[in-house]
Amino acid sequence: MAALRIPWGTPMQKITDVFERLAVAVLMLMLIVTILVGTISVAWSLVGDLAAIREVLAEPKALFDVFGLFVTVLVGIELLKILRHFLAAHEVETALVVQTALIALCNKIITMNLFATSWTTLIALAALTFALAAAVYALRRSLPMLAAPAEADVAMPASAPGQPRRGTGGAIRSGRGR
Numbered sequence: 001m002a003a004l005r006i007p008w009g010t011p012m013q014k015i016t017d018v019f020e021r022l023a024v025a026v027l028m029l030m031l032i033v034t035i036l037v038g039t040i041s042v043a044w045s046l047v048g049d050l051a052a053i054r055e056v057l058a059e060p061k062a063l064f065d066v067f068g069l070f071v072t073v074l075v076g077i078e079l080l081k082i083l084r085h086f087l088a089a090h091e092v093e094t095a096l097v098v099q100t101a102l103i104a105l106c107n108k109i110i111t112m113n114l115f116a117t118s119w120t121t122l123i124a125l126a127a128l129t130f131a132l133a134a135a136v137y138a139l140r141r142s143l144p145m146l147a148a149p150a151e152a153d154v155a156m157p158a159s160a161p162g163q164p165r166r167g168t169g170g171a172i173r174s175g176r177g178r
Contacts, residue, residue, distance in 0.1 A: 021087065028083045035076040042069040068111035075104045095139045102132040 049062050078100040085093050109125055 024083055024087050028080060028087070031076060031080050031083065035073060035080065038069070038073040038076060042066065042073055045069055064111065068107060071103065071107035071110060075100060075107060078103055095136065095143070098132060098135045098139060102129070102136060105129055105132060 045066055049066060078096070082092065082096045082100060085091075085096060105125070105128060109129070114122075
């Protein structure tokens, strides 16, 4: 019996391409709404805290709650960057994912209660922070084009024949390429 072959080159590839674009577009739309609501929540919380200025000065926890909301919105913006890059280049940029993970971890560290956290959890968070920072450093060192802004990364063609295209290193490609 012959192996079953799926013809990915024709209609099936087109269907998956359309589905992929649609799914990413829907995720981007939901993320934009979430970021908008989160930004309004940060503004509302900040105005409420400034109205009760004595509470903010007396209670640093209120200030850290506002900082936590800020960083949470930043994580959403970084996720939107990842989706936008995926939609434009059909690849997941490894450096963007690692940077987003580092920001999310920092959000956790900023908002956690240090007094109620065990020492083993603190050591694990420190090790994870170090590992993510080392990954960012290694990615930037091995792929110098990652130090440039992400918008310039997506649209740049190959600089010379025979050289790799810019923006393709350090990325996980989806089913189709440029």
